[in-house]
Amino acid sequence: MSRSKVKNLLLLKQIHSAVSQIKKGKLDKALETLDKAEKSARQSNSIDALYYILFTRGGILYSAKEYDQALETYERALEAGSDLLKSDPENEDYQHYMGTTLSNTGNLLKNKGEINKADEYYSRARKVYYELTIKDPQNALFRSYAGENLNNYGEMLMDSDSLDKACEILGEAVDVYETLYKEKPDNLGYQAELSVALSHLGNCLKQQGPEKDVASKKNLEKALEMQEKLLDQQPENEKIKEAINLTKGRLEGL
Numbered sequence: 579m580s581r582s583k584v585k586n587l588l589l590l591k592q593i594h595s596a597v598s599q600i601k602k603g604k605l606d607k608a609l610e611t612l613d614k615a616e617k618s619a620r621q622s623n624s625i626d627a628l629y630y631i632l633f634t635r636g637g638i639l640y641s642a643k644e645y646d647q648a649l650e651t652y653e654r655a656l657e658a659g660s661d662l663l664k665s666d667p668e669n670e671d672y673q674h675y676m677g678t679t680l681s682n683t684g685n686l687l688k689n690k691g692e693i694n695k696a697d698e699y700y701s702r703a704r705k706v707y708y709e710l711t712i713k714d715p716q717n718a719l720f721r722s723y724a725g726e727n728l729n730n731y732g733e734m735l736m737d738s739d740s741l742d743k744a745c746e747i748l749g750e751a752v753d754v755y756e757t758l759y760k761e762k763p764d765n766l767g768y769q770a771e772l773s774v775a776l777s778h779l780g781n782c783l784k785q786q787g788p789e790k791d792v793a794s795k796k797n798l799e800k801a802l803e804m805q806e807k808l809l810d811q812q813p814e815n816e817k818i819k820e821a822i823n824l825t826k827g828r829l830e831g832l
Contacts, residue, residue: 592618593631605638612638625665629658629675636682645690652683670714674723677706681727688734700731704747718758722768725754729775736782745782751775752797766811769804770818776801777825784828795832801825 592615599608612635619628632655639648656679662672680703687696707724714720728751735744755772762768780798783790802825809818 593627593634596631596634600634600638605642609635609638625658625661629655629662632658633675633679633682636679640682640686645686649683649686649690652679652686655679656683670710670717670720673706673710674720677703677710677720677727678723680706681723681730684727684734685730688730693734693738696734697731700727700734703727704731718761721754721758722771725751725758725771725775728754729771729778732775732782733778736778736785741782741786745779745786748775748779748782752779766808769808770821773801773804773808773821773825776804777821777828780825781828784832791832795829798825798829798832802829 592611596608596611596615599605599611612631615631616628616635619625619631632651636648636651636655639645639651656676659672659676659679663669663676666672680699684696684699684703687693687699704724704727707720707727710720711717711724728747732744732748732751735741735747752772752775755768755775759765759768759772776797780794780796780801783794783797802822805818805822805825809815809822812818
């Protein structure tokens with residue numbers, strides 16, 4: 579067996595080991611394994627594997643609220659993703675890698691309170707996913723990630739009082755998830771994400787003033803109806819209960 583194949587097999591084993599450690603809650607051990615895997619990936623010039631390692635490591639650090647380390651790791655993942663795109667600029671998977679990492683970096687920066695920087699990353703992810711969904715309009719995975727980024731982006735803009743842009747972005751999120759929901763009406767994930775987008779959009783419209791109250795109420799009532807149906811199917815789901823309370827609160831005064 580060639581030396582490169584041996585390196586790739588060892589690298590794959592390290593990545594699988596780290597994933598297994600994450601599932602067991604052994605995050606420190608997983609980070610240690612990923613550090614070793616990163617060195618192996620760089621030695622073997624396995625950029626695809628290097629991206630995955632860095633993305634996974636960034637997610638662990640983000641979950642652990644080690645925001646500065648997570649940001650540094652995501653930035654290195656973006657460098658690896660850029661290298662992948664240089665080698666194959668039309669590769670949709672590589673574009674998806676970049677979109678996901680940009681969106682996650684936006685989430686991270688939002689949690690750090692760096693709103694202007696978060697706006698930049700969300701906006702770049704929005705552009706990536708817009709282009710991907712134009713090229714591959716039937717790809718539900720790309721559309722779902724696009725919708726998630728739009729939901730998070732719109733919520734951040736609303737919190738920073740950029741209401742006109744927030745309502746525009748949240749309207750796009752509603753459009754994305756309404757299409758996915760029509761295609762797969764039994765998909766509980768699409769139902770949940772659509773209800774969140776509708777609730778956010780309704781709240782955004784409400785904050786724009788009384789002239790938007792009718793549109794606001796329409797979106798909020800639709801969100802509440804969907805959330806109550808979801809609760810019927812998942813009566814122990816605390817997140818749905820929280821979402822219902824939030825939407826009901828937003829409906830007050832309309």
